Each structure stands twice: as structure tokens, then as C-alpha cells.
């Protein structure tokens with residue numbers, strides 16, 4: 001497994017997204033993913049599936065230290081006492097004594113970032129999370145978070161796929177030595193997978209379009225991806241992306257799709273995004 005090295009953390013570059021998965025089905029899918037070789041699982045307090053994820057992690061037979069578990073704190077819980085309690089509740093639901101990475105799920109316009117980052121540092125000091133990071137942070141917010149934090153900010157998990165440029169955020173992550181973990185890495189699949197540039201590369205390498213898109217993520221230094229699937233076969237397919245490489249021309253043709261500028265996750269509480 002390729003690893004992202006950032007701020008002392010070693011994060012498996014390809015992880016399993018679990019948003020929308022729940023209950024016994026979620027436990028089975030995560031267990032199947034771990035058996036297939038996944039070593040990184042992404043969940044969040046807001047996904048309502050931490051108990052199901054934790055059950056798979058605890059009963060998979062792998063040593064705990066071989067599995068990277070990420071969870072996140074929702075934006076309404078960023079005042080210090082709420083934040084620490086949120087992580088404690090996540091751990092209780094997961095049935096784990098620590099996560100590998102705790103993230104601020106979205107920035108808040110209400111709670112000063114200094115308070116939130118101080119609380120994230122407490123979470124790390126107390127060993128509730130081995131590492132801390134952020135999600136959906138713009139360049140300006142990432143700069144502030146890095147400056148405010150004693151513990152390294154190891155990751156900024158952001159929406160990233162060929163239809164959305166993250167050139168500015170990626171440059172900021174690299175400047176700070178922060179890993180960029182791509183969510184919605186397949187652009188929630190659909191039309192993206194039929195793009196001629198992606199289909200052509202898939203034919204050339206005898207791979208699926210989804211594998212080409214995931215390979216495009218992983219060939220960018222400092223970038224990882226957490227695709228989600230509700231199909232055991234597609235979960236296995238999405239991990240099988242280490243045995244081929246896209247050419248520079250194929251990477252450039254897929255890069256060119258960013259002209260579309262299509263953001264999927266955008267809410268009233270989103271920050272003011274960086275310009276494309």
C-alpha cells in the first residue's frame with residue numbers, strides 16, 4: 001500500500017469512504033474491504049455509522065495498529081467542550097480507545113478557529129486521536145489552522161475529482177506538508193466515468209474508468225482518495241490501482257476536465273471557497 005507521509009503520520013493513500021453505508025451492511029462492507037487489503041476507513045460523527053464501522057475494525061482479526069481509522073467532528077460541535085465530547089462519543093460508538101485521525105469536518109463561522117484548534121490539540125494530547133487535521137478548509141483557513149496548532153495538521157480532506165480544480169488548496173497543502181485526501185474522488189461516479197479522456201486511458205491500460213480516476217488522484221504527490229461503494233466487487237476494484245501508471249499525456253487530458261468547475265458538496269454553512 002502506498003502511504004501518504006505528513007506531519008509524522010503515515011496514512012494509507014487509498015481508503016474506504018463510508019458515507020451512506022449503515023448497519024449490518026456497513027459492517028459487512030468494511031469487513032470485506034479490510035479482508036481485501038484496505039487499511040484506511042473514513043467515517044464521521046455525522047455519518048451515523050461509527051458503531052457499524054467499529055465492529056468491523058474490532059473483529060477483522062488484524063492488529064489495531066495496522067488499520068487507519070479517521071473520524072470527524074461536525075461543525076456545530078466546534079466549541080472546545082463540545083468538540084472533545086464529540087470525539088469521546090465517536091470513540092464510544094466505534095468501541096476504540098483512539099482514532100488515527102480526527103478531523104474538523106467543516107469550518108465554523110461561529111466558533112473562533114483558535115478555540116477549535118486548541119481543542120483538537122487537547123484531543124491529540126489525551127491520545128484520543130493519534131493525529132489531527134481538517135476538512136473543507138480553504139487556503140486561508142488552512143494557513144490559520146497550521147499557524148495555530150502545536151500538533152501538526154496532517155490532512156485537509158476536500159472534495160477533489162477531475163471536474164473540480166483544487167490547484168490552490170493542493171499547493172497550500174504541499175507548502176505546509178499536509179496530505180490532501182480527496183473526497184467524492186469519483187465525482188460520485190455517473191457521467192465522469194464516461195468522459196472520453198478517462199475511457200481512452202481505461203481502454204489503453206485494460207482498466208475500469210473508476211480505476212483510472214483513482215490512479216489520477218494517487219499519481220499526484222501528496223494526494224490520497226477515499227472512494228465509497230456499496231458493492232463488494234467495486235470496493236475490491238477500487239483498491240486494485242497500484243499495478244499500472246498513467247502517462248503524462250493521460251494525466252494532462254484528465255486534468256483538462258477541471259474546466260467544468262463542478263462542486264458537489266456545497267451547503268449554506270460552506271466557507272467562501274477559493275477561486276478556481
Ligand SMILES: NC(=O)c1ccc[n+]([C@@H]2O[C@H](COP(=O)([O-])OP(=O)(O)OC[C@H]3O[C@@H](n4cnc5c(N)ncnc54)[C@H](OP(=O)(O)O)[C@@H]3O)[C@@H](O)[C@H]2O)c1
Nearest residue numbers: 017018019135183184185186187188189210227228229230
Ligand atoms: N469531508 C467531507 O465533507 C466529505 C463529504 C463527502 C464525502 N466524504 C467522504 O468521502 C467518501 C467518498 O465520497 P462519496 O461517497 O461522496 O463519493 P464517491 O466515492 O466519489 O462516489 C461514490 C459513488 O460512486 C460509485 N462507485 C464507486 N466505485 C465505483 C466503481 N468502481 N465503478 C463505478 N461506480 C463506482 C458508487 O456506487 P455503488 O455504491 O453502486 O458502487 C457511489 O454511487 C464518502 O463516503 C465519505 O467517507 C467526506
